[in-house]
Amino acid sequence: MSGPARRGGLGWLVRPRSPLDPSPLNMAVSYAILGFWAFVVLFPLYWVFITSFKQPIDVADGPFYLLWVDFQPSMHAWKYIFVDLGHDTFRPYLNTVIVSLTSSAIALILGSMAGYGLARMQYRPRLGSIALFVVSIGLAVAAVVGLGVGWPIALAAALALFVLLVQTIGRRFRRSLGNDDIAFWMISQRILPPVAVVIPVYVLFQQIGLRDSLAALVITYVAVNLPIVVWLMRDFFQSIPIELEESAMIDGASRFTIFRSIVLPISRPSLASAFLLMLILTWNEYLLALMLSTANTQTLPLLIAAQNATRGPQWWYMSVLILIMIVPVVAMAVALERYIRRGMLIGAVKG
Amino acid sequence: MAARDDQAALASLARAPAPVRSRLWDGLTRRLDQHAPTVFIMPAVLVVLAMSIFPLLVSLYLSLSRFRFVKGGFELKFIGLLNYRKLLLGSEQFHFLGTFGELSAAGWAVLGIAAFGLIALLVRYARGEGYTPAGLLWRAGASAGVFLLVLLIVLTNSGNGHPGSLVVTLFYVGIGVLAQYCIGLGLALLCAQNLPGRKFFRVVFFLPMMITPVGIAYTFRMLSDTTKGPFTPIWQYFGWTETSWLVDPWGARLAVMIGDAWQWIPFMFVVLLVAIESQPQDQREAALVDGASRWQVFRYVTWPAILPVTVTVVLIRMIEAFKIIDLPNVLTNGGPGIASESMTLHAYVAWRALDLGGSTAVAYLLLFVVVFVCLSMLALTRPAESEARP
Numbered sequence: 031m032s033g034p035a036r037r038g039g040l041g042w043l044v045r046p047r048s049p050l051d052p053s054p055l056n057m058a059v060s061y062a063i064l065g066f067w068a069f070v071v072l073f074p075l076y077w078v079f080i081t082s083f084k085q086p087i088d089v090a091d092g093p094f095y096l097l098w099v100d101f102q103p104s105m106h107a108w109k110y111i112f113v114d115l116g117h118d119t120f121r122p123y124l125n126t127v128i129v130s131l132t133s134s135a136i137a138l139i140l141g142s143m144a145g146y147g148l149a150r151m152q153y154r155p156r157l158g159s160i161a162l163f164v165v166s167i168g169l170a171v172a173a174v175v176g177l178g179v180g181w182p183i184a185l186a187a188a189l190a191l192f193v194l195l196v197q198t199i200g201r202r203f204r205r206s207l208g209n210d211d212i213a214f215w216m217i218s219q220r221i222l223p224p225v226a227v228v229i230p231v232y233v234l235f236q237q238i239g240l241r242d243s244l245a246a247l248v249i250t251y252v253a254v255n256l257p258i259v260v261w262l263m264r265d266f267f268q269s270i271p272i273e274l275e276e277s278a279m280i281d282g283a284s285r286f287t288i289f290r291s292i293v294l295p296i297s298r299p300s301l302a303s304a305f306l307l308m309l310i311l312t313w314n315e316y317l318l319a320l321m322l323s324t325a326n327t328q329t330l331p332l333l334i335a336a337q338n339a340t341r342g343p344q345w346w347y348m349s350v351l352i353l354i355m356i357v358p359v360v361a362m363a364v365a366l367e368r369y370i371r372r373g374m375l376i377g378a379v380k381g
Numbered sequence: 382m383a384a385r386d387d388q389a390a391l392a393s394l395a396r397a398p399a400p401v402r403s404r405l406w407d408g409l410t411r412r413l414d415q416h417a418p419t420v421f422i423m424p425a426v427l428v429v430l431a432m433s434i435f436p437l438l439v440s441l442y443l444s445l446s447r448f449r450f451v452k453g454g455f456e457l458k459f460i461g462l463l464n465y466r467k468l469l470l471g472s473e474q475f476h477f478l479g480t481f482g483e484l485s486a487a488g489w490a491v492l493g494i495a496a497f498g499l500i501a502l503l504v505r506y507a508r509g510e511g512y513t514p515a516g517l518l519w520r521a522g523a524s525a526g527v528f529l530l531v532l533l534i535v536l537t538n539s540g541n542g543h544p545g546s547l548v549v550t551l552f553y554v555g556i557g558v559l560a561q562y563c564i565g566l567g568l569a570l571l572c573a574q575n576l577p578g579r580k581f582f583r584v585v586f587f588l589p590m591m592i593t594p595v596g597i598a599y600t601f602r603m604l605s606d607t608t609k610g611p612f613t614p615i616w617q618y619f620g621w622t623e624t625s626w627l628v629d630p631w632g633a634r635l636a637v638m639i640g641d642a643w644q645w646i647p648f649m650f651v652v653l654l655v656a657i658e659s660q661p662q663d664q665r666e667a668a669l670v671d672g673a674s675r676w677q678v679f680r681y682v683t684w685p686a687i688l689p690v691t692v693t694v695v696l697i698r699m700i701e702a703f704k705i706i707d708l709p710n711v712l713t714n715g716g717p718g719i720a721s722e723s724m725t726l727h728a729y730v731a732w733r734a735l736d737l738g739g740s741t742a743v744a745y746l747l748l749f750v751v752v753f754v755c756l757s758m759l760a761l762t763r764p765a766e767s768e769a770r771p
Contacts, residue, residue, distance in 0.1 A: 052574045060571045067568055068585050074600045074643070075588070077611055081603065093611045140424045147421030164434075171438050212422070219433055221751055223704050225728045226744035229443060229737055230436035253432030256425055284410060285417035314593035316707045317725065321732070331595040335711050345603055352596040359591040367584055370591075374648065375655055 075356075082107055082349035089345050107346035111354075122333040123354070126313060129244055129329060133251035134308035138301060140252070141259025146289055148213050148260065149267035150275070154206040159196050166192040181237055213264055216257045224254065228321045235322070242324050250322060251312045258311075259304050262373060266300040267293065303373035306366060310359055330355045444741035464742035476719055476727065477743065478533060479548050482540025495531040499524040523757030530754075546719065546727035546743075547750065549634065553723060554702045554754070557638045562695055564642070565649025570679070572650070573657045583654070590647045594640075598711035601640040602627075630720035633713040637721050640708045645698060652694050653687060660686035696755060703751045724750075 052060065080096075081089065083103035094100035111119050147153070170188035174181050235246040270293070278288050294301070316331045323329065328336075334351050337344070363370060413420060444464055446457045468477040484492075506512065506520055534551060537544040544552070568586065572579050589597070603609075605626040607616040626632040660683065668678050706725040709715055715722035715730070722730070724747045731740035 052576070057574075057576060060574060060576060064568070064571055064576075064579075064582050068582060070643070071585055071589055071647075073611070074597075074604060077604060078596075078600050089609055092609055093613045095611065140428060143420075144422045144425035147418055151418040151421065153418060153422065164438075167435060168438055171435070171442060212426075216425070216429065219429055221700050221748075221755065222433055222437070223725060223744060223747050223751065225704070225706075225725045226440050226741070226748050227433055227436035229732060229741060230439035231432065233439075234436070249428075250432065253428050256428055260425055284414040285421070286410075286414070289421075310591055314595075316593070316595055317704075317729070321729070331593050331707070334593070334595045334599065335707075337599075345599075348599050349603075352593075352599060356592045356596055360588060363588060363591040364584060367587055371587065371651055371655075374651060 075360075078349045078352050081345050082353055084346050086344075086346065107350045111347060111350045119333070119351075119354075122328045122330050125244060125327055126330040129247045129251065129327075130309050130312035132244075133248040133255070133312050134305055136248065137252045137255045137259050137308050138305050141256050141304070142263040142294070142297070142301065143289070144216075144256075144260045145263030145265075146267050146293060148209050148264045150272070151209075153209050153212055155212070157205040157207060158199075160207075162195045162199075163192050166195070213261065217261045219257045224317055228318060232322060242322075242327055244327050246322055247319060247327060247329070250318050251315065254315075254318065255308050255311055259308065262304045262307075263297070263300065266297055270296060299369065299372070302366075303369045306362065306370045307373035309362075310370070313359060440741045440744060443737055444745050446738055448735065448737035450735075460738070464738040465746070467739065468742055468746065473739065475543070475545060476722075477545045477547055477746070479537035479545035480541070480543040481536045482538070482542025484536065485539045488535045488539040491535050492532060495528060499528055520760050523753075523760045526753055527757055543630075543718075543720070546722045546724045547746070549720070549722060550703060550705070550724045550747075550750075552634060553638060553641065553705055554699050557641050558695060558698045558702055560638070561642050561646050561649050561698060562691070565646045566653050566691075568646070568650050569653040569657055570683075572654055583651075586647050586650050588647070589644045590651075592644065594644060594707035595711050597640050597644055598708050601636060601643070602712055605636050627713050628717050630717060633717060633721040637705075637708045637712055640712060641702065641705060645701075648698065649694055652690060656687040656690040657683060692759075696758065699758070700751060700755060703747065703754075 080094075080103075083097065083105070084094070084101060085104050085106065088094050088101040097103050166188040169191070170181075170184040173184045173187075231250060232241070235241045235243075240246045240249075274292055275288050278292055283291075314331060315329075316335070319329045319332050320335070323332065330351075334348065334355060337348050337351065443457075445461060446459045447463075449456050449458070467473045503517070503520055503524055507517055530551060534544070534548055536542060537548050572582055572586075604611060607613065607621060607625055610616075624632075626636050665678055665682050668682055669675075673681075704725055705723045706729060709721050709723050709726050710729070713721040715726050719727075724743060728740045728743040728747070731737075731743060
């Protein structure tokens, strides 16, 4: 920021106490910019907070900024959302809590298992087998949508065909993939825009009778977030020393025992990071919920988004809803910031 | 990291009671153990296959067909590439690509600069050490694609052209992510200094990432209101109270970009801050003691050290920014007209109109654009990255 120290009366302003510390002027400028950005971050939150206490007249008459000074706070919006609309507010809230907790937990279990497998075991899937699998499934899809074959029959036929082909010609293929390829394939799922898969997923759930159920949302979120967990946990498992597991293996412990009683206990902080990251992602998810759920399984983001249609710009109600949605995550973020930050970092720095 | 943890784990293992189990169970677990690798990875692979690869194949088929309700159900008719043709050349072209305007002098200038820059990159690669003909071919393809995208942007923004959802999405990704990176890097550099109280800033700057984009969209709608929002005095001072951000095409796009930036600058900030702090400090300190200016330290010490992380965070943010829907849908409703509609929102609008073929075609084109942009970004930045590494 500041150039080399200049001579003159104001030299102390730009001259740091030591070359490593910022100079006083530099510090003042830094604080000003950082303070400004803290304002940028906090002001929208503050505005939502005070708007939730405003009467309609306080909003309509132009901007009022301070509680008690500019206007008298009133709890009418809070009362309306919690008492008058109680059921309509709590159901989406409960849905969101259930969906995000279950899907994060399932994704964590499946993802850390796969991550452990990728970190510690050798996989050599043959390229040929994969190609055969894709061809079989493609044929099944074509049969279902093209010829009108029932999907259970088509799926069973495709699997049978796949097993048959792998047993007969699959062994001739020599080229195979390694662990890194599988891990990369997993993480590359993040590139896939959800909108490209959501319609078939919708139809799929309709076919198996899960449309508009919480289970459908949970399954979808698990699938969407699984790659991140696999990536995070694989990275962490690779970083822990292998000696402990080796000595346990020599003592005759099975892979599962090792995983459950040695590996999982030491990776608790990383598991927490991954879990929190999943929780936040599912808590805030909008597009998939929008396309997969209707009234019964509405989640909070949908409830908030729907306010526009039903109530117009009634900012006071909207602010209450936004607040009750963001307060849990913000509180969690402040309390467990270390863990969440870690989860994001592993993904970004190593990704 | 923690010998204590390891010991605790060993102790808990030793404490576990010796299992007394039937022979059947033993055989079963031995069987399971032999197949442990498969058991570990299969659930995850199956979920991903079932929920993304299989639907992706179905989507491909849907995008090649026309969906219609008929008596007692629906009908899917295979129509080949007609959905794509409609989007790229036909009646939906205005919606997807945009309306083309006359090229102005400034437009020609931008095109010339883009062509020059891309050719310069290619020449630099061809002269570099890691040159291979295949690599050059691949980079030439990437450059041609990038040039086409630039041409599209210039054509839809000059004269009486209007950008469609593809171009708008490219704006969100290009301008938005670039701005987020620059601001995030600036804040991270400031916060990496030896300042008392920086812990406070770190926690505060972290917050917006936690907040649901739908909530952010409404909040920014309140803030951007020119007659009742908190910044009304400022708008009044400039005499802008008669207009609204959301009725002007660029105002609406800007509002979406500001909301997105507000949420994601923290991500850039957090990652870059760690990258800056984890670089070896002795180099930086030696340079400072030797009297290097802070700019020189940044340019020659810090920047090369954080370049790999830069490429990664920008890539991650680009991938996510391509999927943007919450903000345009809630904040501006895609409007005015289609001026702030992203590709995901376009696909959603088509889906709501039961044009399943059109919707999946847009989604597939989005997939192509994302993959293409990411790969070409990697291809075009790699020489710079390897050159910067000592």
